[in-house]
Amino acid sequence: MTAIPTLHGCLAFEQNVLHRLRFDSAAFPISADTALSLYLKRRRVRVATNDPLLSEWVSGVGRVQNDDERLSPDDVNAVLEDAYVPGYKLQNPALLDWFSEVDAWWFDNVRRNVEKLNSAFTRSLAGTLAIATGSYALSFSEQTRELRQPLSQTFRRLWSIEPDPIKGHSTCSNKPVDQFLSDPAVMERTSDLMFLRLPAPHSKGIRHALGIRAWREEWIRNDNSFWSDLENTIGDNLGAATETRSQYLRLLENTLDRAGYMKKWAIAFVETGFLSTQDIVNTVAGFRRVETVYTKDLSELTGSKAIIIVA
DSSP, rough: OOOOOTTOOOHHHHHHHHHHHHOEEEEEOOSSHHHHHHHHHHHOOEEEOSSSSSSHHHHHHIIISSSOOOOOOHHHHHEEEEEEEEOOSOOGGGGTTTTTTTHHHHHHHHHHHHHTSHHHHHHHHHHHHHHHHHHHHHOOTTTTTTGGOOHHHHHHHHHHHHOOOOOOEEEEEEHHHHHHTTTTHHHHHHEEEEEOOOOOOSSSSSHHHHGGGHHHHHHHTTOOSOOHHHHHHOOTTTTTTOOOHHHHHHHHHHHHHHTTTSEEEEEEEEEESSSSSHHHHHHHHHTTOOOOOEEEETTTTTSSSSEEOOO
């Protein structure tokens, strides 16, 4: 199966398309990142984001749902206290699948320290920065490792450039797509626009589909034995394993059927060959008229095209 890459790196394209639309509220049934939500909050749009991954939800709580809390210098010191000091036994030995023993102790200790912070928002912000620190660490190879800064220093640098919170009465959920779209609060408060980033199709399980990003979920959950339970929780929703194009389109149809109360849809994906733009247009047209199809050529970077279908 050929996977559809996510729209990471296409933020300007997404912003440009949404700038053309008029809406006061927006729902993200599957939120790949928080950057677009923050852009909409600056426009005073009410946002409701959702993701079945706990690691994505943590980022959403700290950056989307949070209106005014920031990590203080004391919070940062508390999170990094004795971060490199090894203990008797790793609380989460799964970290050794991703990091050296020294780095694994850093993430294990930081995870424990984050839990000691006083508010859910500061815990989420600290967790988000730790995840970003891990992504930084994993971006180096053995040949470039000597260029890497210490993890605690990296955490502080990321904290220093963390954007200020934005008021906006927005929310973040951690549910399967169908439950999110059936939430009365979502139906009542954010029904102007559904922005749906289509997840990459996969047939070998979520952990395999996430690739190197799977470490984030294992770090947040302090374990790696949850993957089959997560598959069961997602159930028959977008994000579940599919073997064929028709199976994937059926999951999309189920989502669109539940989202019929949304006044406008914007459906984003990257065309690579597994699913064509016409496949998605035909599926959407089975529910409502397709207004516009926006395209961004990514051929020089990835050999593909980014698509947003507005209906």
